[in-house]
Amino acid sequence: MSTATRRERGAASSASLRHRMAERGVDRKLLMLLPAILFALVLFVYPFTYGIGLTFQPLQGTVDKWGGGIFANYVAFFGDSFIFDSIWITMRLALPAALFNVIVSVPIAFKLRRKFRGKRFLSTMLVLPITLGTVLTAQGLLIFAGRQGWLNRFLIQSGIISDPLQLVNNYLGVTFTLVISGFPFAYLLISSYLSGIDPSLDAAAKTLGANWKQRFMRVTLPLLAPGLATTFILTFVLAFSVFPSARLVGDPLGTTRVMALMAYRSFAEQIDYSMASTIAVMMGVIELIVIAIVLLGRSFLYKGSTGGKG
CATH class of the missing domain: 1.20.5 (Single alpha-helices involved in coiled-coils or other helix-helix interfaces)
Structure with a gap:
């Protein structure tokens, strides 16, 4: 060859x-x-892999106190009520804020689907908090609703109240910031899904005699279900990882002792990187559990293709 x-x-x-x-x-x-x-x-x-590896390298003090060998950090996490209770504190903040943002966004997005005068201005006002950031939102809330803020001074000078309202440095203050910062994302996502649902489906149901409640429950809601699930997941993750507002307008050692603060405390104050990594890993695990539950619930509600663009 x-x-x-x-x-x-x-x-x-x-x-x-x-x-x-x-x-x-x-x-x-x-x-x-x-x-x-x-x-x-x-x-x-x-x-990510380095952080997981750190969780299996506990400090000697942690091993001596809690035992468990290389799992001492996890034993300490579940055994120390000061750290473990931060799970429920974080959930008490993240779940209501995410639910509120999703529920309120739906009727507003429905209303703003139609054309009317001032729609662009109103839409701009609704998404404006995105540009503020968490720290600036917390600072603004302190100036407006603090003990010496504009709201309390106005109410006291008007004779409506005698003592200032405690609206910040507690659970309410953090909830307000989570709603303010999370609502624009929920509104934009739900508006995107609604824009992909054919209005003729609702019109057809109306011609068949269905009222607005029947049309929403049997036509719009099933098509919107994937969007609602996605929106809730994103807003929940955003709220679950709250840190600046929990420290600035919350009660860091009490009602707003969230997991992110516990991780920061271990990292910056106690110089215990392995415990900080353990708390971070547990945050991820809890978020994944909630996401799985939401997606499972959505699959029971609707199993077809998504109706929106989001």
């Missing part, structure tokens, strides 16, 4: 291999994913 023939066969074999790989979706274009994969490995995968 001549050299030229072997080269031709080798080229044909190489071309055939490339063709078979391309049929399986593997070609040179995949090389463009390498920077993204490297970015994910450096900024997510490695820190």
